[in-house]
Amino acid sequence: MSHLHEDKIKFLEEKANEIRQSIIEMLVEAGSGHTAGPLGMADIFTAFYFHILNHDPRNTDWPERDRLILSNGHICPVRYAAMAHAGYFGLGELKTLRKFGTRLQGHPHRTALPGVETTSGPLGSGLGQAAGIAYGARMDKKKFQVYCFMSDGEQEAGNTWEAAMFAGKNKLQNLTALIDRNNIQIDGMTEDIMPLEPLRDKYEAFNWHVLEIDGHNFEEIVGAVEEARAIYEKPVVIIAHTIPGKGIKEIEFDYRWHGIPPNKEQAKKFLEELRTLGGKIVSEHQ
Amino acid sequence: MPVNLKAKLVENILDLKSLEQKPTRDGYGLGLVEAGEKNQNVVALCADLTESTRTEAFAKKFPERFIELGVAEQNLATVAAGLANYGKIPYIASYAMFSPGRNWEQIRTTICYNDLHVIIAGAHAGVSVGPDGATHQAIEDIAIMRPIANMIVIAPSDVNEAEKATLAAADLPGPVYLRFAREKTPVFTTRETLFQVGRAEIFWEADLAVSPPSGGETALDVAIIACGPLVHNAILAAAELEKEGVKVRVINNHTIKPMDEKTIIQAAKDAGAVVTVEEHQVRGGMGSAVAEVLARSCPVPIEFVGVQNRFGESGAPDELIEHFGMGVSHIKEAVKKVIKRK
Numbered sequence: 001m002s003h004l005h006e007d008k009i010k011f012l013e014e015k016a017n018e019i020r021q022s023i024i025e026m027l028v029e030a031g032s033g034h035t036a037g038p039l040g041m042a043d044i045f046t047a048f049y050f051h052i053l054n055h056d057p058r059n060t061d062w063p064e065r066d067r068l069i070l071s072n073g074h075i076c077p078v079r080y081a082a083m084a085h086a087g088y089f090g091l092g093e094l095k096t097l098r099k100f101g102t103r104l105q106g107h108p109h110r111t112a113l114p115g116v117e118t119t120s121g122p123l124g125s126g127l128g129q130a131a132g133i134a135y136g137a138r139m140d141k142k143k144f145q146v147y148c149f150m151s152d153g154e155q156e157a158g159n160t161w162e163a164a165m166f167a168g169k170n171k172l173q174n175l176t177a178l179i180d181r182n183n184i185q186i187d188g189m190t191e192d193i194m195p196l197e198p199l200r201d202k203y204e205a206f207n208w209h210v211l212e213i214d215g216h217n218f219e220e221i222v223g224a225v226e227e228a229r230a231i232y233e234k235p236v237v238i239i240a241h242t243i244p245g246k247g248i249k250e251i252e253f254d255y256r257w258h259g260i261p262p263n264k265e266q267a268k269k270f271l272e273e274l275r276t277l278g279g280k281i282v283s284e285h286q
Numbered sequence: 287m288p289v290n291l292k293a294k295l296v297e298n299i300l301d302l303k304s305l306e307q308k309p310t311r312d313g314y315g316l317g318l319v320e321a322g323e324k325n326q327n328v329v330a331l332c333a334d335l336t337e338s339t340r341t342e343a344f345a346k347k348f349p350e351r352f353i354e355l356g357v358a359e360q361n362l363a364t365v366a367a368g369l370a371n372y373g374k375i376p377y378i379a380s381y382a383m384f385s386p387g388r389n390w391e392q393i394r395t396t397i398c399y400n401d402l403h404v405i406i407a408g409a410h411a412g413v414s415v416g417p418d419g420a421t422h423q424a425i426e427d428i429a430i431m432r433p434i435a436n437m438i439v440i441a442p443s444d445v446n447e448a449e450k451a452t453l454a455a456a457d458l459p460g461p462v463y464l465r466f467a468r469e470k471t472p473v474f475t476t477r478e479t480l481f482q483v484g485r486a487e488i489f490w491e492a493d494l495a496v497s498p499p500s501g502g503e504t505a506l507d508v509a510i511i512a513c514g515p516l517v518h519n520a521i522l523a524a525a526e527l528e529k530e531g532v533k534v535r536v537i538n539n540h541t542i543k544p545m546d547e548k549t550i551i552q553a554a555k556d557a558g559a560v561v562t563v564e565e566h567q568v569r570g571g572m573g574s575a576v577a578e579v580l581a582r583s584c585p586v587p588i589e590f591v592g593v594q595n596r597f598g599e600s601g602a603p604d605e606l607i608e609h610f611g612m613g614v615s616h617i618k619e620a621v622k623k624v625i626k627r628k
Binding site: 109110111117118119120121122124125126127128129130131132133134135136137139158159162163165166 | 368
């Protein structure tokens with residue numbers, strides 16, 4: 001486990017809370033979109049954009065940047081929010097999510113918004129692209145790291161395992177995958193729809209090194225990524241156990257929030273919950 | 287002989303006995319090596335069909351730039367998208383039935399919508415694949431590739447043209463689909479034959495000085511617009527029709543998208559009737575693309591030579607071309623039918 005300074009952890013926690021608020025604000029404005037996944041991945045995106053990634057928000061084409069490939073494009077509100085908070089573009093643009101003419105397409109599009117790296121949405125095709133980038137970069141002895149975030153639901157897709165086999169064969173040590181293991185998908189719980197377990201054993205059988213973490217613990221997130229960088233003979237997959245809808249009690253663990261946005265009334269309540277950290281803080285304006 | 291001399295085709299073009307025969311997939315192998323020599327960023331990917339897609343020569347010459355994917359065509363497309371995203375120029379090869387047949391959505395989203403420069407080589411297209419039967423005979427590939435935005439679609443007519451198209455693809459913007467055949471077919475273009483992506487070439491033009499217009503409204507009787515190795519059958523048909531006094535123009539329409547609309551529309555104007563010829567389903571193929579152009583700009587009667595809503599089957603390549611109605615006699619029949627409709 002990494003030893004992050006207490007101040008750093010506090011900073012990341014506050015940033016993640018701001019990003020969660022942005023997610024709610026974006027979704028209520030858009031009137032459609034996914035809520036549970038983005039909230040559940042807010043801590044991990046915060047850790048990456050504010051601590052882990054070697055990136056430059058003002059130079060999205062910088063050849064040496066780490067590549068963060070988001071395979072499950074439907075959780076893009078969390079990526080957009082993290083990017084905006086990190087300075088890729090203004091926070092105001094978040095409100096354009098899913099609207100006509102926006103750079104913030106309902107599912108992310110590479111040529112629409114610099115920094116999203118790949119177009120994604122159709123599940124199962126991110127890992128292969130990440131592996132292709134990692135393979136090409138290794139041919140040229142590049143030092144950057146390729147990260148691929150996936151959902152657990154897309155572990156049901158054949159293309160994911162074709163890519164896992166390829167990365168294992170080629171020992172792509174510059175590739176780190178991270179699975180958002182939140183146990184839900186559109187139709188219900190993953191283990192009811194199409195059981196994924198034992199997921200760790202599956203990846204190990206495909207010649208990956210597997211780490212499992214609490215996806216809401218910053219020390220564990222950063223620690224796993226550091227460990228992944230140190231492992232040189234295999235690609236690494238971090239199975240991040242997350243709570244879908246994390247941060248808002250009403251949404252947490254409820255698969256029905258996979259693909260719907262909050263309405264205005266709910267959004268007001270959720271934002272209040274986030275701003276007061278679940279009632280722990282009383283606003284001075286009240 | 288009314289072969290278009292400017293096209294610099296072989297002299298013995300009508301003599302099937304003396305014509306050299308080679309499969310167009312060989313041209314892919316040659317062009318791929320040349321592209322690799324020319325550009326260090328060219329990489330070749332294959333899905334367990336290295337020898338038969340002719341990726342082998344590249345793999346031997348540039349082993350560090352050859353990537354074997356195994357039987358995983360979806361991953362073939364996504365890994366290529368990643369390599370192109372990073373800055374490589376990937377050529378991906380399999381049988382057309384599997385790529386782009388099996389991995390269509392990955393090609394659409396991760397290659398085309400991502401706007402990445404990946405060259406997709408579909409080998410074993412058409413019923414002339416022969417004994418392997420319908421499972422391995424791609425006759426829908428043009429139809430699924432041409433509607434995707436950004437995609438360029440090329441079906442070379444012989445081995446030399448295939449080589450040129452493969453090399454040219456490295457310098458094109460965005461994604462390219464190249465269609466190749468398994469079986470040996472006549473080599474009738476030469477090194478000197480002009481090949482330019484997006485430019486259709488007139489390969490046969492009735493000599494109006496020798497055989498003056500028959501008094502109809504148009505100088506020519508028919509334009510045959512063909513692609514792939516069947517361009518040669520179209521020329522053989524034109525030669526026979528010439529003897530019967532039918533004045534024909536044959537166009538090698540190798541680039542199905544973007545189509546050379548100017549040449550196609552001019553042919554329709556000059557002939558007033560069109561026959562399209564392709565080794566593909568007539569629904570959605572090159573002929574359909576021609577009809578889209580002509581319906582808008584110069585509506586004339588069209589007959590479509592190709593596979594008519596059927597699956598292929600096992601057999602000898604020549605036998606199958608005849609059985610599925612794409613032989614010289616079928617082209618002639620279509621010509622006669624379309625002239626009657628003028």
